[in-house]
Amino acid sequence: MKFAVLVFPGSNCDIDMYKAVEDVLQQPVDYVWHTATDLSQYDAILVPGGFSYGDYLRCGAIAQLAPVMNEVRKAAEAGKFVLGVCNGFQILTEAGLLPGALIRNKSLKFRCHPVDLKVENANTAFTNAYQTGETIRIPIAHGEGNFYCDDETLKQLQANNQIVFTYEGDNPNGSVANIAGICNERGNVVGMMPHPERAVSELLGSADGAGMFKSVLNAFASKTGAASGAAVR
Incomplete structure (x- = not known):
C-alpha cells in the first residue's frame, strides 16, 4: 500500500504523518508537493496539519485551490x-470533500493538550481497528x-452515521454536538x-x-483482497 503525504507552504505536521506511516505500518510513503498533478500511484492520501499559506484569508481557503x-x-x-x-480537515471542508466549516475556538485561544475522544463510527476506512463507543486519547493543537x-x-451527518469522533468530557473548541471528526457518506x-x-x-x-x-491498512487489504487482509488491531 502506497501513501502520499501532501505538503503545502506552511505545513508543519507532514514529517509527523510520514513517520507515523513509516513506523506503524512500514509501508511506502512519499512527500507530495502541492503542485503535483498526478496521484494515481497512491492508495491513500494524507493531508497534514500546519498553517498552509499562513492561514491567510481563511484556514484552508487557499490550499484548496492548489493543483x-x-x-x-x-x-x-x-x-x-x-x-x-x-x-488538513480545514482544507477538506474548504474543498467540499466534507461538509461544514472550522471556525475560531469559542475561547478564542489556541488549545494544545491531549483530549479524550469517543469513537462514534468504527466502520470507516480509518476507524475499523477500534470499537464503536471506545474512548481514545489523542492530542489537539489548534486555534x-x-x-x-x-x-x-447536522441532521444529515447524524442520520448517515458520518460523525466519526466526539469529544468526551471537555469540549475544547465549542464545536457543534461535540464533533471532533467526520467522514463522507x-x-x-x-x-x-x-x-x-x-x-x-x-x-x-x-x-x-x-x-x-492500522485501520486504513485493513481497509486496503479488504478492498484488494490482499493476502495480508487479516485485521490489524
Whole structure:
C-alpha cells in the first residue's frame, strides 16, 4: 500500500504523518508537493496539519485551490482513502470533500493538550481497528477547530452515521454536538481536528492514534483482497 503525504507552504505536521506511516505500518510513503498533478500511484492520501499559506484569508481557503487538490477530489471519488488532520480537515471542508466549516475556538485561544475522544463510527476506512463507543486519547493543537454546520447538515451527518469522533468530557473548541471528526457518506474520506500521528507510541504519551493507520491498512487489504487482509488491531 502506497501513501502520499501532501505538503503545502506552511505545513508543519507532514514529517509527523510520514513517520507515523513509516513506523506503524512500514509501508511506502512519499512527500507530495502541492503542485503535483498526478496521484494515481497512491492508495491513500494524507493531508497534514500546519498553517498552509499562513492561514491567510481563511484556514484552508487557499490550499484548496492548489493543483494537487483536483487530484485529491478524483482519488476520493474513485474510492481511495483520504485523511485530513487539523489544517488538513480545514482544507477538506474548504474543498467540499466534507461538509461544514472550522471556525475560531469559542475561547478564542489556541488549545494544545491531549483530549479524550469517543469513537462514534468504527466502520470507516480509518476507524475499523477500534470499537464503536471506545474512548481514545489523542492530542489537539489548534486555534480554529470549532466545527460548525447548520441544523440540516447536522441532521444529515447524524442520520448517515458520518460523525466519526466526539469529544468526551471537555469540549475544547465549542464545536457543534461535540464533533471532533467526520467522514463522507462512503467512509473513505475522514477529517478530524485531533492529531493521531502524534499518538502512535507510548513514548509520545499515547499509542491510541496508531489504530487509524492500522485501520486504513485493513481497509486496503479488504478492498484488494490482499493476502495480508487479516485485521490489524
